[in-house]
Amino acid sequence: MKGGRPTFRFAPSPTGELHLGHALSALTGWKWAQRLEGRFLLRIEDIDTGRARQHFVDQISDDLRWLGMSWEQPVRQQSQHFEIYRTAAARLQGMGLLYPCFATRSELKAATAQLPDHPSDPDCAPLYPKLHKQLSSEEIAARKAAGQPFALRLDMDRALDAAHVISGDDSTAITYTALDESGTAQLVEACPERWGDAVIVRKDVPASYHLAVVVDDAEQGVTHVTRGQDLEAATDLHRLLQILLGLHPPVYHHHRLILDTDGRKFSKSDGAVTLRSLRESGMSREDVLRLIGEL
Numbered sequence: 493m494k495g496g497r498p499t500f501r502f503a504p505s506p507t508g509e510l511h512l513g514h515a516l517s518a519l520t521g522w523k524w525a526q527r528l529e530g531r532f533l534l535r536i537e538d539i540d541t542g543r544a545r546q547h548f549v550d551q552i553s554d555d556l557r558w559l560g561m562s563w564e565q566p567v568r569q570q571s572q573h574f575e576i577y578r579t580a581a582a583r584l585q586g587m588g589l590l591y592p593c594f595a596t597r598s599e600l601k602a603a604t605a606q607l608p609d610h611p612s613d614p615d616c617a618p619l620y621p622k623l624h625k626q627l628s629s630e631e632i633a634a635r636k637a638a639g640q641p642f643a644l645r646l647d648m649d650r651a652l653d654a655a656h657v658i659s660g661d662d663s664t665a666i667t668y669t670a671l672d673e674s675g676t677a678q679l680v681e682a683c684p685e686r687w688g689d690a691v692i693v694r695k696d697v698p699a700s701y702h703l704a705v706v707v708d709d710a711e712q713g714v715t716h717v718t719r720g721q722d723l724e725a726a727t728d729l730h731r732l733l734q735i736l737l738g739l740h741p742p743v744y745h746h747h748r749l750i751l752d753t754d755g756r757k758f759s760k761s762d763g764a765v766t767l768r769s770l771r772e773s774g775m776s777r778e779d780v781l782r783l784i785g786e787l
């Protein structure tokens with residue numbers, strides 16, 4: 493904990509404008525930081541360089557200021573820190589926990605289409621069918637020499653074994669601490685295996701969301717991760733990565749989600765509810781707080 497103070501962060505991806513769900517997320521971290529006299533950070537999660545846009549970064553800052561928030565400078569932009577993610581991935585690779593996967597989207601789709609009742613991960617993507625798990629070193633070398641792009645995937649079975657050895661206890665459970673609305677702590681059992689052999693390093697950039705987020709939370713001394721319940725399952729994988737990388741775990745609070753009138757989570761494509769459009773329609777900050785049940 494830097495300076496002994498609780499540290500919170502809001503970590504949006506600048507691939508669209510903020511909506512009401514983001515407002516609740518940002519305000520939750522901000523409110524708790526105020527309550528605990530902690531630090532509040534803004535982190536721009538822009539590893540998806542093909543989709544991230546600077547004007548969304550600017551819009552995010554405008555919207556958050558309008559909501560009454562301020563944050564420490566400098567703001568971390570993940571695209572400036574690829575080296576640190578490379579180092580973390582190399583560490584996992586050195587432990588024998590990553591393997592290259594050259595499969596294209598259509599190859600993966602075709603492979604899982606042939607498997608009836610094939611399970612999905614928490615993001616509703618079919619679990620990796622382990623297509624390239626057993627490639628020989630000769631084949632890997634040949635594909636690399638031919639310039640085939642590849643992702644690095646976590647060997648989940650090995651990773652779980654390694655985590656238990658590192659944790660040094662007999663219990664097989666991987667746990668994390670979660671806080672409820674009132675701030676009461678609870679030990680939650682994580683189930684990282686539901687992600688299967690997840691992508692840790694993407695084909696196009698030297699990280700994945702999961703790797704970058706755990707590295708940065710540790711690097712920035714984040715002690716409290718407040719984010720929506722839609723990311724609750726991701727915490728299971730994040731906790732595993734923290735154990736493998738020897739990173740101090742934050743505590744987690746997964747807040748309620750703001751749903752649209754059809755009971756669905758707001759998405760970025762739902763332009764009508766962006767904070768910008770609400771502001772432009774004449775709504776005040778208080779109106780927005782009322783809309784998200786925070787006033």
Ligand code: GLU
Nearest residue numbers: 503504505537705719723
């Ligand atoms: N960048 C992620 C998003 O915009 C949130 C990451 C996090 O809070 O851990 O959904």
